[in-house]
Amino acid sequence: MTTQTVHLKSKNEVAHGTKAFHFDKPAGFEFRPGQALDLILSNAGADPNSSDVRHAFSIVSAPHEDELVITTRMRASKFKNALDSLPPGAALELDGPFGSLTLHKKVERAGVLIAGGIGVTPFMSMLRHAAHQQSAQPLLLLYSNRRPEDCAFLDELRQLERQNPHFRLLATMTAMDKSSQPWSGATGLLDAAFIQKAIKGLPAPVFYISGPPALVQAMRETLEQAGVDEDDVRSEEFYGY
Template identity: 55%
Template sequence: MSTHVTRLQGREAVARQTMAFHLDKPTGFSFKPGQAIDVVLLETPGTDAQSARHTFSIVSAPFENELIVATRMRDTAFKRVLGALPIGAGIAIEGPFGSLTLHNDRARPAVFIAGGIGITPFMSIVRQAVHDGLPQRLVLLYSNRRPEDAAYLSELQELERHNPNVRLTATMTLMGDSSQGWSGPRGQIDEAFLQRAAADLAQPVFYVAGPPGLVEAMRQTLNDTGVNDDDIRSEEFYGY
């Protein structure tokens, strides 16, 4: 793990109240898809050092020449400063770290379960896998309240359309609040949902990322359907 000072190249909205931040990739910086970095603001927004530092999974894939992180823009000191940083401003990153990375046995499919912004590590994994033409089957189960909240949904739909190894099932849990149409599944990911999604997969490895409540519920549901803990990997995103 190392520390680099890099620059903010740009930012864009990727869903409602959700921004992606594009950073220069420092020379020599390498990471595995699914890993995270600490983003450290050079000007501390609060009184404690902790409020200047947040952990984010890297959305971009190693083959890309920039680093992208994405987050819900809640009203916290860190995010206020990050959201207002001028383009070109310096920003420190530490990392990479984390082991939510794709298993090596290409014969075993991966099932990624993302709650909201928990999609970030899986974006990097899927982008890199498609770029490399990996033969592995990748199944993505993506749960959001509404389509407006689902970051990178259209990119994932596009990746699925062009890659037989990628399968996406997105579900919306609060369509009553949405101003967009949705013809896909509704409701939370439950046991029946998981069984349908994995029915044709031989010995899949499951990955879960999102708010702690979702991660805990998914681990329990997977255990209930007979999946061994050894085949479940997860990352909890606190603060939502």
């Protein structure tokens, strides 16, 4: 295993209970939008492959940016508690990149990105990169959260939609009765009817699903109900994120 040392630059909250961690980017580190990396904490004597020490994260930052950013829900695990307690300048090891949830190369075919909660992270890299490249590829993000408070990067996604005329955001909330914030957008689940309406007119779309295993499986079944060919569906599951 060949790893590289990175240093924590800063951290900030991007939604309720969700934080982004910013690291310096090693010289020559290259990746494709949608890929992931492993972060390894310095813990003398510990098994470097233990989940208490090592964790996989999608890369939120885009390849053209001069830092590496990951985002995670702050659950009560040994790894996340240790990560959150690190001061700026702390050293970690990085292994990667890896992963194949990357956009297809035929820009004439639309990309439909489907995310639940923190599953949006690989798509942030794709959307930032597309805006930077001024890509003409039609992109649609279907983004489901319980409440606006839980919706990571919502303001940035709206800005990317304004910046990129080929990108459209459709966010939906499923538990607005538990929210203290106003919301004028869609509510309810991403069902087959919602998806069929959303993708109408898109050229030969390819679908990407990112999230916990239960969401990925449910969305695959929903896409089948919506008449989508399974050969046009790609997914990545997150365990214990």
